[in-house]
Amino acid sequence: MANKIKLSINGYPIEVNEGTTMLEAANEAGIIVPTLCHHKDLCVAGNCRVCVVEVSGQKRLSAACATPCEEGMEILTNSLKVRNSRKHIIELLLSEHNADCTKCYKNGNCELQKLASEYKIMTQDFIELAPLRKYSIDMYSPSIIKDDSKCIRCQRCVRTCAELQGVNALTVAHKGSEMKITTFFEKSMNAVVCTNCGQCVNHCPTGALVEKNYIEEVWEAIADPTKHVVVQTAPAVRVGLGEELGFEVGTRVTGKMVAALKRLGFDSVLDTDFTADLTIMEEGTELLTRLKKVLVDKDKSVQIPMATSCSPGWIKYIEHMYPEYLDNLSTCKSPQQMFGALVKTYYAKARNLDPERIVSVSVMPCTAKKFEANRPEMHDSGYRDVDYVLTTRELAIMIKQAGINFMKLEDANFDRIMGESTGAAVIFGATGGVMEAALRTAYELVTGREVPFENLNITPVRGMDGVREASVVIDHPLKAWAFLDGVELKCAVAHGLVNAKKVMDAIKKGEANYHFIEFMACPGGCLGGGGQPIPTNPEIRQKRAQAIYAEDAGMPIRKSHENPEVIKIYKDYLGEPLGEKSHHLLHTKYIPRNRY
Amino acid sequence: MVTNYQLKRVDFIFRNENDYEDVLSKTIARKPQELINELISSELKGRGGAGFPTGLKWKLSSESKADEKYVICNADEGEPGTFKDREILSKVPFKVLTAMAVCGHVIGAKRGFIYLRGEYKYLKPELEKAISEFAYYCKEIKFDFSIHIFMGSGAYICGEETALFESMEGKRGEPRNKPPYPTNSGYMNKPTVINNVETLAHTFTIFKYGAKRFYDLGVQYSRGSKLFSVSGDTPKPGIYELELGMSLADFVDEFGDGDTKAVQVGGASGFLVPRKKFDVTAIGYQGKLTGISLPTGGSMMLFNSSRSMYNVLDNYLEFFREESCGQCTPCRVGCQQLIKGIKAVKRGEKNAKYLDKLLRLTETMQLTAKCGLGQSVANSFSSIVENFREEMIY
Numbered sequence: 001m002a003n004k005i006k007l008s009i010n011g012y013p014i015e016v017n018e019g020t021t022m023l024e025a026a027n028e029a030g031i032i033v034p035t036l037c038h039h040k041d042l043c044v045a046g047n048c049r050v051c052v053v054e055v056s057g058q059k060r061l062s063a064a065c066a067t068p069c070e071e072g073m074e075i076l077t078n079s080l081k082v083r084n085s086r087k088h089i090i091e092l093l094l095s096e097h098n099a100d101c102t103k104c105y106k107n108g109n110c111e112l113q114k115l116a117s118e119y120k121i122m123t124q125d126f127i128e129l130a131p132l133r134k135y136s137i138d139m140y141s142p143s144i145i146k147d148d149s150k151c152i153r154c155q156r157c158v159r160t161c162a163e164l165q166g167v168n169a170l171t172v173a174h175k176g177s178e179m180k181i182t183t184f185f186e187k188s189m190n191a192v193v194c195t196n197c198g199q200c201v202n203h204c205p206t207g208a209l210v211e212k213n214y215i216e217e218v219w220e221a222i223a224d225p226t227k228h229v230v231v232q233t234a235p236a237v238r239v240g241l242g243e244e245l246g247f248e249v250g251t252r253v254t255g256k257m258v259a260a261l262k263r264l265g266f267d268s269v270l271d272t273d274f275t276a277d278l279t280i281m282e283e284g285t286e287l288l289t290r291l292k293k294v295l296v297d298k299d300k301s302v303q304i305p306m307a308t309s310c311s312p313g314w315i316k317y318i319e320h321m322y323p324e325y326l327d328n329l330s331t332c333k334s335p336q337q338m339f340g341a342l343v344k345t346y347y348a349k350a351r352n353l354d355p356e357r358i359v360s361v362s363v364m365p366c367t368a369k370k371f372e373a374n375r376p377e378m379h380d381s382g383y384r385d386v387d388y389v390l391t392t393r394e395l396a397i398m399i400k401q402a403g404i405n406f407m408k409l410e411d412a413n414f415d416r417i418m419g420e421s422t423g424a425a426v427i428f429g430a431t432g433g434v435m436e437a438a439l440r441t442a443y444e445l446v447t448g449r450e451v452p453f454e455n456l457n458i459t460p461v462r463g464m465d466g467v468r469e470a471s472v473v474i475d476h477p478l479k480a481w482a483f484l485d486g487v488e489l490k491c492a493v494a495h496g497l498v499n500a501k502k503v504m505d506a507i508k509k510g511e512a513n514y515h516f517i518e519f520m521a522c523p524g525g526c527l528g529g530g531g532q533p534i535p536t537n538p539e540i541r542q543k544r545a546q547a548i549y550a551e552d553a554g555m556p557i558r559k560s561h562e563n564p565e566v567i568k569i570y571k572d573y574l575g576e577p578l579g580e581k582s583h584h585l586l587h588t589k590y591i592p593r594n595r596y
Numbered sequence: 597m598v599t600n601y602q603l604k605r606v607d608f609i610f611r612n613e614n615d616y617e618d619v620l621s622k623t624i625a626r627k628p629q630e631l632i633n634e635l636i637s638s639e640l641k642g643r644g645g646a647g648f649p650t651g652l653k654w655k656l657s658s659e660s661k662a663d664e665k666y667v668i669c670n671a672d673e674g675e676p677g678t679f680k681d682r683e684i685l686s687k688v689p690f691k692v693l694t695a696m697a698v699c700g701h702v703i704g705a706k707r708g709f710i711y712l713r714g715e716y717k718y719l720k721p722e723l724e725k726a727i728s729e730f731a732y733y734c735k736e737i738k739f740d741f742s743i744h745i746f747m748g749s750g751a752y753i754c755g756e757e758t759a760l761f762e763s764m765e766g767k768r769g770e771p772r773n774k775p776p777y778p779t780n781s782g783y784m785n786k787p788t789v790i791n792n793v794e795t796l797a798h799t800f801t802i803f804k805y806g807a808k809r810f811y812d813l814g815v816q817y818s819r820g821s822k823l824f825s826v827s828g829d830t831p832k833p834g835i836y837e838l839e840l841g842m843s844l845a846d847f848v849d850e851f852g853d854g855d856t857k858a859v860q861v862g863g864a865s866g867f868l869v870p871r872k873k874f875d876v877t878a879i880g881y882q883g884k885l886t887g888i889s890l891p892t893g894g895s896m897m898l899f900n901s902s903r904s905m906y907n908v909l910d911n912y913l914e915f916f917r918e919e920s921c922g923q924c925t926p927c928r929v930g931c932q933q934l935i936k937g938i939k940a941v942k943r944g945e946k947n948a949k950y951l952d953k954l955l956r957l958t959e960t961m962q963l964t965a966k967c968g969l970g971q972s973v974a975n976s977f978s979s980i981v982e983n984f985r986e987e988m989i990y
Contacts, residue, residue, distance in 0.1 A: 046966060049926055060963050060971070061964050092925050096932075129932055129933075129936070172768055176921070176922050176928065177928065179922025
């Protein structure tokens with residue numbers, strides 16, 4: 001037990017654990033102290049100074065986020081001295097900020113704007129500094145727009161890129177008035193190691209870092225009568241979207257989301273979960289094939305461990321940082337891109353549509369998916385497989401623009417074909433989900449029996465620890481898989497690229513002997529993606545994860561290989577996993593990239 | 597009030613007695629606690645400008661428990677108008693090295709670093725020679741302490757102790773949040789004593805001659821002597837070792853050119869004293885009985901009547917605007933507003949009352965900035981604007 005210390009905040013006595021910061025203590029006491037540079041995901045910076053509080057007897061104010069409480073302290077969070085200083089600091093930030101709020105993408109969801117509103121900054125006495133600078137907006141990345149004129153230098157993005165992702169694409173350069181957040185040699189975001197994961201966007205308090213939005217393009221496509229506009233929705237969207245539209249964190253809004261998409265005017269509302277199940281078939285088969293080649297054929301050209309390839313942030317990361325391990329990546333496309341390739345082939349044929357007329361839209365919890373859809377390899381259908389990628393936030397904006405009362409919508413069901421899914425696909429949205437889904441199918445494929453876990457819940461791979469390990473011993477396999485008898489299948493799960501780095505470094509040093517590893521670029525997996533509602537923090541990720549697992553538990557089918565549409569597509573179109581057609585449409589290759 | 601106090605020159609720092617081996621051997625033969633008590637009773641305060649009691653600093657570090665501790669000599673002498681540390685390092689380096697080793701003995705550190713200002717690169721070869729000679733002697737007497745030089749890269753902010761640690765650790769020179777303080781968590785998050793070059797040189801004197809010799813110099817709250825870097829409108833610029841506690845009037849009598857309008861005490865981050873306040877201002881640390889007493893890292897800049905105080909302030913603010921690390925709002929944006937603000941008043945784009953708004957802004961900067969840099973911009977700004985308001989406007 002930590003030692004308790006007694007102090008008072010605004011005259012009210014409170015007892016807290018030793019080491020508690022003034023900010024935490026105030027929150028415990030039910031007092032809100034405003035913050036900007038502080039974020040629960042990140043280390044304390046103490047650089048915006050908005051959270052300053054007064055301690056009786058001390059001349060200077062203290063940053064509440066960065067200062068530990070001490071016995072007997074009398075803290076004042078709203079004294080005149082504090083108010084005046086805080087107001088000054090907000091005014092200073094505004095003077096440096098391009099405060100043309102009505103023209104800002106983050107208008108209405110900006111922490112600086114909120115503070116300005118709370119403190120009723122009605123006049124600007126200070127000299128406006130932002131217009132005096134020659135800021136340029138970096139719009140070259142297909143995923144992220146960086147506008148320095150809106151940057152308040154809180155360094156949340158820098159800490160995110162370093163601490164959560166270990167990428168360090170964003171960093172601080174210069175000093176004094178010239179200090180800015182920039183990239184290596186001040187290159188554009190698309191020309192550096194940026195993985196497009198969008199965590200910086202999710203952590204930015206203002207509009208300095210936002211996703212490149214494709215809202216108008218999608219509206220235009222919907223309005224075009226010659227186009228057939230298909231939308232697919234990723235599993236994590238259904239547990240995040242509600243937050244933007246008035247629901248409690250962790251509310252599942254699958255049915256309402258489908259209903260809203262139909263009202264927006266999409267011609268067909270389909271489910272990425274379908275191709276998530278397909279991914280399991282392809283990737284599971286690929287894993288077993290690799291194991292056979294390695295264990296039986298002793299084929300030295302085949303690499304294990306095999307790493308998942310669903311997360312485009314992770315893909316770009318490994319291409320930059322560990323290009324020598326690209327052969328360890330599963331060749332499977334991500335569910336989004338499998339879906340895109342099939343929409344303009346299989347779906348077009350089945351629905352008797354000209355693929356040229358199809359506009360394929362996806363709704364993703366992710367900004368890296370925008371980059372992925374833009375990759376030159378992703379044209380296997382003969383067209384661009386996915387035309388536009390929207391984030392969960394962009395979808396929420398469209399729903400609001402359309403005047404839909406989301407909370408009152410009746411639930412609706414996904415259209416067919418390519419709208420059927422399973423619980424295994426749903427859990428793709430959480431870290432460990434791909435692993436769990438793959439094990440459910442692979443184990444059964446090999447042994448003819450269900451995985452030996454209660455209710456199919458493979459709990460060792462669940463949770464929020466950065467790196468998790470699990471193993472399954474295969475006993476009494478079916479005849480075809482006899483070579484796996486007694487093999488202990490060793491798996492690992494890593495989420496957040498800083499954890500991916502740990503696993504990759506362990507592999508590099510020869511300290512890890514896994515067979516199969518799931519990597520997700522974002523903390524918590526897709527549910528914590530860069531395209532998810534802001535804020536995202538550890539508690540929110542936890543709640544979204546609970547919603548994902550509840551969704552899985554409530555599904556009638558919970559194993560990918562039992563998805564009737566999956567069975568049908570192999571029968572009618574693809575033939576078999578890793579077959580020729582699969583190879584053409586569902587698999588891809590990777591490109592080594594430089595770090596500089 | 598300041599009593600009639602004569603300017604007293606002393607000669608301790610630069611007196612080279614070539615006996616560091618003897619001093620070192622004798623001192624490290626004494627118990628750490630005894631040395632701490634000696635230092636505390638001398639009432640030596642940090643000579644970098646902030647004036648933290650040196651004995652207390654060593655005591656706190658010695659009480660910190662850790663597997664590794666460090667001694668750092670802050671030679672990032674960057675305050676405008678200060679040029680004494682480089683002289684100490686080139687004339688009497690062994691005093692500093694000895695003091696670092698004694699500090700290592702007291703707190704239990706085996707390694708020391710000299711953080712040398714980037715622009716002092718020319719001192720490096722000689723200093724390295726001294727260090728290797730010193731290392732040879734330590735080896736001879738089987739005393740385990742090594743000293744290394746770490747070159748700064750030219751940023752003023754890296755003289756701030758925690759920014760200095762960050763810089764040494766290979767990061768951007770940005771000040772850290774305090775607490776924790778260096779005595780608990782400094783370089784590499786280990787307990788660290790970081791002292792100014794001159795402070796260390798004074799400890800040599802104290803250990804050699806005893807605390808009383810030092811204590812007998814100066815006045816209450818401001819004991820001992822101090823090096824002053826005298827520059828500006830003076831017939832005799834240079835470095836002088838003087839007893840603390842002198843009145844500024846005496847100082848100007850000695851160093852002024854007969855037309856001294858104001859003296860900037862403590863560099864850009866210090867205070868400007870106008871002529872009318874010379875005889876009520878003493879040079880020393882704040883204390884209850886000393887009246888207006890100004891601490892200084894040693895920078896004394898004299899300005900005669902040909903100087904525009906507006907230009908002086910503009911120059912200081914330009915310095916801060918550039919040398920702020922830029923991480924905290926009050927300092928980064930505040931400095932820009934101050935400089936743009938006085939320009940706007942001068943040009944008549946803002947009326948004279950805007951100066952009051954800027955004065956309030958400097959109060960906020962003093963209250964809320966993360967480190968001493970942002971906090972001390974208020975010193976020169978308010979002392980210049982309040983005393984020379986008409987020069988700001990017309």
